[in-house]
Amino acid sequence: MKKLFLVLFCAISGILFSQNNNMLHTGEGIFTLVNYGSSWDVTFVMTSVSERWGEPGCPQRQYNPTNNYETSSFVLQGHQVVPPYVPTAYFDLSIDNLAGINPIFAVGKYRISAIEGGVERSFFYMDWRTSGYYVSPDVYFKYDMANHVFLDESGTQNINGTVQTIWDLVPGITHETSGLGLYTNQTYQNSHPVLSWNAYIGTCTGYYVHKILTCESGTITEQYFTTSTSWTDDNFTITNPRFADADAEYWVTAKLSDTEQSAGANHTFATGHSWIAWKVNNKNDDPVLSYKLNQNYPNPFNPTTAISYELKNSGFVSLKVYNVLGKVINDLVNEIQEVGQHEISFDATNLPSGTYIYKIQSGNFVQVRKMLLLK
Numbered sequence: 574m575k576k577l578f579l580v581l582f583c584a585i586s587g588i589l590f591s592q593n594n595n596m597l598h599t600g601e602g603i604f605t606l607v608n609y610g611s612s613w614d615v616t617f618v619m620t621s622v623s624e625r626w627g628e629p630g631c632p633q634r635q636y637n638p639t640n641n642y643e644t645s646s647f648v649l650q651g652h653q654v655v656p657p658y659v660p661t662a663y664f665d666l667s668i669d670n671l672a673g674i675n676p677i678f679a680v681g682k683y684r685i686s687a688i689e690g691g692v693e694r695s696f697f698y699m700d701w702r703t704s705g706y707y708v709s710p711d712v713y714f715k716y717d718m719a720n721h722v723f724l725d726e727s728g729t730q731n732i733n734g735t736v737q738t739i740w741d742l743v744p745g746i747t748h749e750t751s752g753l754g755l756y757t758n759q760t761y762q763n764s765h766p767v768l769s770w771n772a773y774i775g776t777c778t779g780y781y782v783h784k785i786l787t788c789e790s791g792t793i794t795e796q797y798f799t800t801s802t803s804w805t806d807d808n809f810t811i812t813n814p815r816f817a818d819a820d821a822e823y824w825v826t827a828k829l830s831d832t833e834q835s836a837g838a839n840h841t842f843a844t845g846h847s848w849i850a851w852k853v854n855n856k857n858d859d860p861v862l863s864y865k866l867n868q869n870y871p872n873p874f875n876p877t878t879a880i881s882y883e884l885k886n887s888g889f890v891s892l893k894v895y896n897v898l899g900k901v902i903n904d905l906v907n908e909i910q911e912v913g914q915h916e917i918s919f920d921a922t923n924l925p926s927g928t929y930i931y932k933i934q935s936g937n938f939v940q941v942r943k944m945l946l947l948k
Contacts, residue, residue, distance in 0.1 A: 600663030600675050601709040602685075602699070604647075607728060608719035609660060612652035615718060616688040617662045619645045623702065623756040623771075624839045625681035627667040638839075640899055642667060645676040666701065666709040680704060682756075687716055687723065694721040700738040703748040710743040755780070755825045759841035762805065764812040766821065766843045769803040773827035773835060780804075781826050781834060787940050788819040788850035789865075795849075798828070811845035819847035820941055839899065842930060842941045844868070864938040869919070869931070873945040876924075880905070880931060881916040888935050894919060895930045902929065910935075921946050 604617050625639050647662040654660060663675040680703070686696040699712070714732070715724040723732050726742075740748040755770045768782060779800040786793040786809075797804065809821050821843045827835040865883040872878060884890065892906035902924065905917050921929070926948045932941045 601666040601701075601711055602664035602678065603711055603713045604662040604685075605713070605715050606649070606660045606718055607715050607724070608717045610718070613660055613718060614650045614689070615716065617647045617649065617664075617716075618686045618688055619664060619676075619678050619683045619699075620686070621679075621681050622684050622698065623682035625679040626704070627680045639667070639679050642677055642679040642681075643898060643900075645678045647676050668704075668709060685714075685723070687721070689718075689721070695723055695733045697723050697732045697734060698736040700736060703739055710739070710746060712737075712739065712742050755827060755835065757823065757825045757839055757841055759823065759843070761811065764810045764845075766806045766809055766811075766823070766841075767803065768806075768823055768825065768841065770825050772802055775827075775829075777827035777829055777835070779828045781828055783824050783826065785822040786819050786847055786850055787822075788847060790850070793849060806843075808848045809843060809845060810847075811843060818845075819850040820844050821847065822941065842943065844942050864933075864935060864940070866931075866933045866940040866942055868942055869944045873947040874921070875946060875948050876922040877918055877920050878944060879916055879918055881914065882933055883914055884910060884912050884935060885938075886936070887911045890915075891932075891934045892917065893932055895932065897928055897930065905931075906933075 602619070606613055606615070621643050625642060627639060645664055647664060649660055649662050651660055665675045665677050667677050667679045678701075680701050682698060682700045682702055684696055685699055686693045688694070695716075701709070713726040714737075715726070715728045716722075717724055717728075724730060725732055755773060757768050757770050760767045760769070770780070773780070779798055780802070782797040782799065782804045784795045784797070784806070786795065806821065806823075809819070822840055823843075824840045829835060864885050867881045867883075869878040869880045880892070882892070888909065890906050890908065890910045891904075893901050894903040894905060896902055903919065905919060906915075919931070924946060926946050929944050929946060930941060931944060932939065
Protein backbone atom coordinates (compact mmCIF):
# COMPACT_ATOMS: atom_id res chain seq x y z
CA MET A 574 0.00 0.00 0.00
CA LYS A 575 2.81 2.04 -0.65
CA LYS A 576 1.93 5.86 -2.31
CA LEU A 577 4.21 8.20 -4.23
CA PHE A 578 3.86 11.73 -2.84
CA LEU A 579 6.67 14.22 -3.57
CA VAL A 580 6.99 16.79 -0.81
CA LEU A 581 7.48 20.15 -2.52
CA PHE A 582 11.06 21.31 -2.71
CA CYS A 583 12.00 23.62 0.12
CA ALA A 584 14.74 25.91 -1.17
CA ILE A 585 16.65 28.09 1.25
CA SER A 586 19.04 30.84 0.35
CA GLY A 587 22.48 30.65 1.91
CA ILE A 588 23.41 34.25 1.07
CA LEU A 589 22.94 35.40 4.69
CA PHE A 590 22.06 33.21 7.66
CA SER A 591 20.60 35.12 10.60
CA GLN A 592 20.15 33.71 14.08
CA ASN A 593 16.36 34.06 13.94
CA ASN A 594 16.19 32.22 10.62
CA ASN A 595 18.34 29.39 11.87
CA MET A 596 16.24 28.91 14.98
CA LEU A 597 13.18 28.21 12.83
CA HIS A 598 14.83 25.25 11.13
CA THR A 599 14.20 22.60 13.76
CA GLY A 600 14.32 19.07 12.42
CA GLU A 601 14.88 15.41 13.24
CA GLY A 602 17.11 14.71 10.22
CA ILE A 603 19.85 17.35 10.00
CA PHE A 604 22.54 17.46 7.28
CA THR A 605 25.37 20.00 7.47
CA LEU A 606 27.73 20.76 4.59
CA VAL A 607 31.50 20.61 4.99
CA ASN A 608 34.16 21.34 2.36
CA TYR A 609 31.62 23.25 0.29
CA GLY A 610 33.80 26.04 -1.09
CA SER A 611 32.48 29.49 -1.95
CA SER A 612 29.08 28.27 -3.24
CA TRP A 613 26.97 25.16 -3.14
CA ASP A 614 24.05 23.53 -4.93
CA VAL A 615 23.01 20.13 -3.58
CA THR A 616 19.64 18.45 -3.09
CA PHE A 617 19.15 15.96 -0.28
CA VAL A 618 16.48 13.38 -1.16
CA MET A 619 14.92 10.91 1.27
CA THR A 620 13.21 7.98 -0.48
CA SER A 621 11.37 5.34 1.55
CA VAL A 622 12.45 1.71 1.22
CA SER A 623 9.96 0.30 3.71
CA GLU A 624 6.38 0.67 4.88
CA ARG A 625 5.80 4.00 6.61
CA TRP A 626 3.82 4.93 9.72
CA GLY A 627 2.54 8.21 11.11
CA GLU A 628 0.53 11.22 9.96
CA PRO A 629 0.40 14.84 11.09
CA GLY A 630 -2.59 15.39 13.35
CA CYS A 631 -2.66 11.85 14.69
CA PRO A 632 -2.67 11.60 18.51
CA GLN A 633 0.82 11.36 19.91
CA ARG A 634 2.14 7.81 20.31
CA GLN A 635 -0.36 6.57 17.72
CA TYR A 636 1.13 5.18 14.52
CA ASN A 637 -0.90 4.18 11.47
CA PRO A 638 0.30 3.05 8.03
CA THR A 639 0.62 6.02 5.69
CA ASN A 640 0.97 6.33 1.94
CA ASN A 641 2.39 9.84 2.30
CA TYR A 642 6.03 10.90 2.34
CA GLU A 643 7.34 8.39 -0.17
CA THR A 644 9.93 11.03 -1.05
CA SER A 645 11.04 14.25 0.63
CA SER A 646 13.58 16.69 -0.81
CA PHE A 647 15.52 19.67 0.50
CA VAL A 648 17.30 21.95 -1.99
CA LEU A 649 20.32 23.67 -0.50
CA GLN A 650 21.78 26.51 -2.57
CA GLY A 651 23.81 29.56 -1.69
CA HIS A 652 27.10 31.25 -1.02
CA GLN A 653 28.78 33.58 1.50
CA VAL A 654 27.99 32.25 4.98
CA VAL A 655 28.19 34.49 8.04
CA PRO A 656 30.00 32.50 10.80
CA PRO A 657 29.17 30.54 12.87
CA TYR A 658 26.31 29.48 10.60
CA VAL A 659 26.85 26.83 7.93
CA PRO A 660 24.55 25.56 5.16
CA THR A 661 22.26 22.93 6.65
CA ALA A 662 19.31 20.88 5.39
CA TYR A 663 16.47 19.95 7.77
CA PHE A 664 13.76 17.27 7.64
CA ASP A 665 10.84 16.87 10.06
CA LEU A 666 9.37 13.57 11.26
CA SER A 667 5.59 13.50 10.86
CA ILE A 668 4.90 12.67 14.53
CA ASP A 669 6.56 15.84 15.77
CA ASN A 670 4.16 18.67 16.57
CA LEU A 671 6.55 21.02 14.76
CA ALA A 672 6.41 18.95 11.56
CA GLY A 673 5.60 21.10 8.58
CA ILE A 674 8.33 23.73 8.85
CA ASN A 675 10.60 21.56 6.71
CA PRO A 676 10.07 18.70 4.26
CA ILE A 677 8.37 15.84 6.11
CA PHE A 678 9.16 12.15 6.34
CA ALA A 679 7.40 9.38 8.28
CA VAL A 680 8.46 6.57 10.59
CA GLY A 681 10.22 4.11 8.28
CA LYS A 682 13.49 3.26 6.59
CA TYR A 683 14.86 5.72 4.01
CA ARG A 684 17.57 5.93 1.38
CA ILE A 685 19.19 9.34 1.77
CA SER A 686 20.85 10.67 -1.37
CA ALA A 687 22.95 13.71 -2.22
CA ILE A 688 22.11 14.96 -5.73
CA GLU A 689 24.50 17.32 -7.49
CA GLY A 690 23.86 18.44 -11.04
CA GLY A 691 21.01 15.95 -11.35
CA VAL A 692 23.30 13.02 -10.46
CA GLU A 693 23.29 11.00 -7.23
CA ARG A 694 26.81 11.38 -5.86
CA SER A 695 26.41 9.38 -2.63
CA PHE A 696 23.81 7.73 -0.40
CA PHE A 697 23.25 5.83 2.83
CA TYR A 698 20.24 4.31 4.64
CA MET A 699 18.64 5.69 7.80
CA ASP A 700 16.18 3.55 9.78
CA TRP A 701 13.60 5.42 11.86
CA ARG A 702 11.35 2.37 12.39
CA THR A 703 10.64 2.99 16.04
CA SER A 704 7.86 4.56 18.08
CA GLY A 705 6.90 5.19 21.67
CA TYR A 706 8.19 8.73 22.20
CA TYR A 707 6.29 11.97 21.85
CA VAL A 708 8.89 13.92 19.88
CA SER A 709 11.50 12.27 17.70
CA PRO A 710 15.13 12.84 18.68
CA ASP A 711 17.45 14.67 16.30
CA VAL A 712 20.13 12.88 14.33
CA TYR A 713 23.01 14.78 12.74
CA PHE A 714 25.10 13.98 9.69
CA LYS A 715 27.61 15.83 7.55
CA TYR A 716 28.03 15.88 3.79
CA ASP A 717 31.50 16.47 2.37
CA MET A 718 30.85 18.18 -0.98
CA ALA A 719 34.46 18.13 -2.09
CA ASN A 720 34.72 14.34 -1.74
CA HIS A 721 31.01 13.49 -2.24
CA VAL A 722 30.68 11.43 0.93
CA PHE A 723 28.26 11.34 3.85
CA LEU A 724 29.91 11.47 7.28
CA ASP A 725 28.74 10.76 10.80
CA GLU A 726 28.00 13.56 13.26
CA SER A 727 31.65 13.88 14.26
CA GLY A 728 32.70 14.15 10.61
CA THR A 729 35.30 11.40 11.03
CA GLN A 730 33.56 8.31 9.60
CA ASN A 731 32.51 7.74 5.99
CA ILE A 732 28.98 6.25 6.11
CA ASN A 733 28.31 5.98 2.36
CA GLY A 734 26.27 2.85 1.62
CA THR A 735 25.82 1.97 5.31
CA VAL A 736 22.62 1.49 7.33
CA GLN A 737 22.28 3.88 10.28
CA THR A 738 19.56 3.31 12.89
CA ILE A 739 17.85 5.68 15.30
CA TRP A 740 18.22 3.20 18.17
CA ASP A 741 22.00 3.03 17.68
CA LEU A 742 22.46 6.78 17.19
CA VAL A 743 20.23 7.78 20.11
CA PRO A 744 20.53 4.96 22.67
CA GLY A 745 19.56 6.97 25.74
CA ILE A 746 15.80 6.84 25.19
CA THR A 747 13.20 4.07 24.86
CA HIS A 748 12.67 2.85 21.31
CA GLU A 749 9.53 0.79 20.76
CA THR A 750 9.43 -1.32 17.60
CA SER A 751 6.75 -3.93 18.38
CA GLY A 752 3.96 -1.74 16.99
CA LEU A 753 5.46 -1.49 13.51
CA GLY A 754 4.80 -4.12 10.87
CA LEU A 755 7.24 -6.15 8.79
CA TYR A 756 7.75 -4.82 5.28
CA THR A 757 7.52 -7.61 2.68
CA ASN A 758 9.35 -7.78 -0.63
CA GLN A 759 8.13 -10.14 -3.36
CA THR A 760 10.20 -11.61 -6.18
CA TYR A 761 9.92 -14.77 -8.28
CA GLN A 762 12.10 -17.85 -8.56
CA ASN A 763 11.25 -20.61 -11.05
CA SER A 764 7.88 -18.85 -11.48
CA HIS A 765 7.03 -19.18 -7.75
CA PRO A 766 6.42 -16.11 -5.54
CA VAL A 767 9.28 -15.59 -3.07
CA LEU A 768 8.67 -13.36 -0.04
CA SER A 769 11.45 -11.81 2.04
CA TRP A 770 11.47 -9.37 4.94
CA ASN A 771 13.78 -7.74 7.46
CA ALA A 772 14.22 -9.50 10.77
CA TYR A 773 11.83 -8.36 13.49
CA ILE A 774 13.41 -5.76 15.79
CA GLY A 775 12.75 -7.32 19.17
CA THR A 776 12.02 -10.80 20.51
CA CYS A 777 10.02 -13.23 18.39
CA THR A 778 9.98 -17.00 17.84
CA GLY A 779 9.39 -16.89 14.08
CA TYR A 780 7.15 -15.50 11.39
CA TYR A 781 3.67 -16.12 10.03
CA VAL A 782 3.09 -15.83 6.30
CA HIS A 783 -0.58 -15.03 5.71
CA LYS A 784 -2.10 -15.95 2.36
CA ILE A 785 -5.51 -15.33 0.82
CA LEU A 786 -6.13 -17.36 -2.32
CA THR A 787 -9.03 -16.29 -4.54
CA CYS A 788 -10.25 -18.77 -7.15
CA GLU A 789 -13.51 -19.64 -8.91
CA SER A 790 -14.72 -21.63 -5.91
CA GLY A 791 -14.26 -18.72 -3.53
CA THR A 792 -11.61 -17.61 -1.07
CA ILE A 793 -9.10 -19.80 0.77
CA THR A 794 -7.23 -18.38 3.77
CA GLU A 795 -3.98 -20.01 4.89
CA GLN A 796 -1.21 -19.33 7.37
CA TYR A 797 2.34 -20.70 7.28
CA PHE A 798 5.03 -20.55 9.96
CA THR A 799 8.77 -20.19 9.37
CA THR A 800 11.82 -19.23 11.40
CA SER A 801 13.51 -17.84 8.30
CA THR A 802 13.13 -14.32 6.86
CA SER A 803 12.11 -15.64 3.45
CA TRP A 804 9.46 -18.03 2.15
CA THR A 805 8.60 -19.54 -1.24
CA ASP A 806 5.05 -20.43 -2.27
CA ASP A 807 5.62 -23.77 -3.98
CA ASN A 808 1.88 -24.22 -4.46
CA PHE A 809 1.57 -21.16 -6.69
CA THR A 810 3.07 -20.53 -10.13
CA ILE A 811 2.71 -17.70 -12.61
CA THR A 812 3.35 -19.92 -15.66
CA ASN A 813 2.00 -23.47 -15.22
CA PRO A 814 -1.30 -23.80 -17.20
CA ARG A 815 -2.19 -27.14 -15.57
CA PHE A 816 -3.29 -25.47 -12.38
CA ALA A 817 -6.44 -23.45 -11.77
CA ASP A 818 -6.41 -19.67 -12.25
CA ALA A 819 -6.14 -17.84 -8.95
CA ASP A 820 -4.98 -14.64 -7.26
CA ALA A 821 -2.80 -14.73 -4.16
CA GLU A 822 -2.37 -12.05 -1.50
CA TYR A 823 0.43 -12.23 1.10
CA TRP A 824 1.62 -10.41 4.21
CA VAL A 825 3.95 -11.26 7.12
CA THR A 826 3.74 -10.89 10.90
CA ALA A 827 6.15 -11.89 13.68
CA LYS A 828 5.10 -14.47 16.26
CA LEU A 829 5.59 -12.83 19.65
CA SER A 830 3.90 -15.57 21.71
CA ASP A 831 1.28 -18.27 21.28
CA THR A 832 -1.41 -15.59 21.36
CA GLU A 833 0.34 -12.45 20.07
CA GLN A 834 1.60 -11.32 16.67
CA SER A 835 3.20 -8.12 15.49
CA ALA A 836 1.31 -5.71 13.28
CA GLY A 837 1.06 -6.48 9.59
CA ALA A 838 2.55 -4.06 7.10
CA ASN A 839 2.20 -4.04 3.31
CA HIS A 840 0.45 -6.75 1.29
CA THR A 841 1.85 -8.20 -1.94
CA PHE A 842 -0.05 -9.88 -4.77
CA ALA A 843 0.43 -12.51 -7.46
CA THR A 844 -1.75 -13.64 -10.36
CA GLY A 845 -1.26 -17.10 -11.78
CA HIS A 846 -2.12 -20.73 -11.13
CA SER A 847 -2.58 -22.59 -7.86
CA TRP A 848 -2.33 -26.31 -7.13
CA ILE A 849 -4.50 -25.79 -4.05
CA ALA A 850 -7.14 -23.97 -6.08
CA TRP A 851 -7.09 -26.77 -8.67
CA LYS A 852 -7.73 -29.39 -5.99
CA VAL A 853 -10.53 -27.39 -4.42
CA ASN A 854 -12.20 -26.63 -7.75
CA ASN A 855 -12.08 -30.24 -8.88
CA LYS A 856 -13.66 -31.45 -5.64
CA ASN A 857 -16.54 -29.05 -6.08
CA ASP A 858 -19.31 -30.88 -7.98
CA ASP A 859 -21.56 -27.85 -8.02
CA PRO A 860 -19.40 -24.78 -8.50
CA VAL A 861 -21.08 -21.54 -7.52
CA LEU A 862 -20.95 -18.64 -9.95
CA SER A 863 -19.16 -15.98 -8.02
CA TYR A 864 -17.98 -12.44 -8.40
CA LYS A 865 -15.11 -12.24 -10.87
CA LEU A 866 -12.54 -9.73 -12.03
CA ASN A 867 -11.10 -10.61 -15.43
CA GLN A 868 -7.61 -9.98 -16.74
CA ASN A 869 -7.50 -6.71 -18.65
CA TYR A 870 -7.34 -6.91 -22.44
CA PRO A 871 -5.05 -6.28 -24.15
CA ASN A 872 -2.23 -6.93 -21.71
CA PRO A 873 0.43 -5.58 -22.08
CA PHE A 874 -1.27 -2.44 -23.38
CA ASN A 875 -0.54 1.05 -24.71
CA PRO A 876 -2.18 3.33 -23.77
CA THR A 877 -5.71 1.98 -23.23
CA THR A 878 -7.06 -1.36 -22.04
CA ALA A 879 -10.45 -2.81 -21.12
CA ILE A 880 -11.21 -4.17 -17.65
CA SER A 881 -14.26 -6.42 -17.35
CA TYR A 882 -15.86 -7.96 -14.29
CA GLU A 883 -18.92 -9.87 -13.18
CA LEU A 884 -21.22 -9.05 -10.27
CA LYS A 885 -23.24 -11.79 -8.62
CA ASN A 886 -25.44 -9.29 -6.78
CA SER A 887 -26.27 -5.63 -7.18
CA GLY A 888 -24.42 -3.31 -4.85
CA PHE A 889 -21.80 -0.65 -4.40
CA VAL A 890 -18.67 -1.26 -6.51
CA SER A 891 -15.21 0.24 -6.10
CA LEU A 892 -12.62 -0.33 -8.86
CA LYS A 893 -9.28 1.40 -8.40
CA VAL A 894 -5.93 1.35 -10.18
CA TYR A 895 -2.72 1.53 -8.11
CA ASN A 896 0.96 1.75 -8.91
CA VAL A 897 3.30 -0.82 -7.34
CA LEU A 898 3.92 1.50 -4.37
CA GLY A 899 0.24 1.46 -3.45
CA LYS A 900 -0.67 4.94 -4.72
CA VAL A 901 -4.16 5.27 -6.22
CA ILE A 902 -3.72 6.23 -9.87
CA ASN A 903 -7.34 6.19 -11.00
CA ASP A 904 -10.72 5.67 -9.35
CA LEU A 905 -12.47 3.90 -12.25
CA VAL A 906 -15.73 2.89 -10.55
CA ASN A 907 -17.28 4.27 -7.40
CA GLU A 908 -21.03 3.65 -7.59
CA ILE A 909 -23.89 1.19 -7.17
CA GLN A 910 -24.16 -1.25 -10.10
CA GLU A 911 -26.55 -3.96 -11.16
CA VAL A 912 -25.83 -7.70 -11.30
CA GLY A 913 -24.16 -9.00 -14.47
CA GLN A 914 -21.22 -8.29 -16.76
CA HIS A 915 -19.52 -4.90 -16.76
CA GLU A 916 -16.60 -3.40 -18.67
CA ILE A 917 -14.70 -0.15 -18.38
CA SER A 918 -11.80 1.37 -20.30
CA PHE A 919 -8.62 2.51 -18.58
CA ASP A 920 -6.55 5.23 -20.28
CA ALA A 921 -2.88 5.39 -19.22
CA THR A 922 -1.79 8.08 -21.67
CA ASN A 923 -0.23 10.20 -18.92
CA LEU A 924 1.41 7.34 -17.03
CA PRO A 925 4.92 5.89 -17.41
CA SER A 926 5.55 2.31 -18.48
CA GLY A 927 5.42 -0.25 -15.70
CA THR A 928 3.30 -2.65 -13.71
CA TYR A 929 -0.02 -1.44 -12.29
CA ILE A 930 -2.49 -3.12 -9.97
CA TYR A 931 -6.27 -2.93 -10.23
CA LYS A 932 -8.54 -3.91 -7.37
CA ILE A 933 -12.31 -4.39 -7.22
CA GLN A 934 -14.43 -4.46 -4.08
CA SER A 935 -18.16 -5.07 -3.78
CA GLY A 936 -19.50 -6.09 -0.39
CA ASN A 937 -17.23 -8.85 0.93
CA PHE A 938 -15.80 -9.56 -2.51
CA VAL A 939 -12.28 -8.29 -3.16
CA GLN A 940 -10.02 -9.30 -6.05
CA VAL A 941 -6.74 -7.90 -7.35
CA ARG A 942 -4.94 -8.31 -10.68
CA LYS A 943 -1.88 -6.85 -12.35
CA MET A 944 -1.48 -5.24 -15.76
CA LEU A 945 1.55 -4.08 -17.73
CA LEU A 946 1.84 -0.76 -19.56
CA LEU A 947 4.50 -0.74 -22.29
CA LYS A 948 5.13 2.46 -24.20
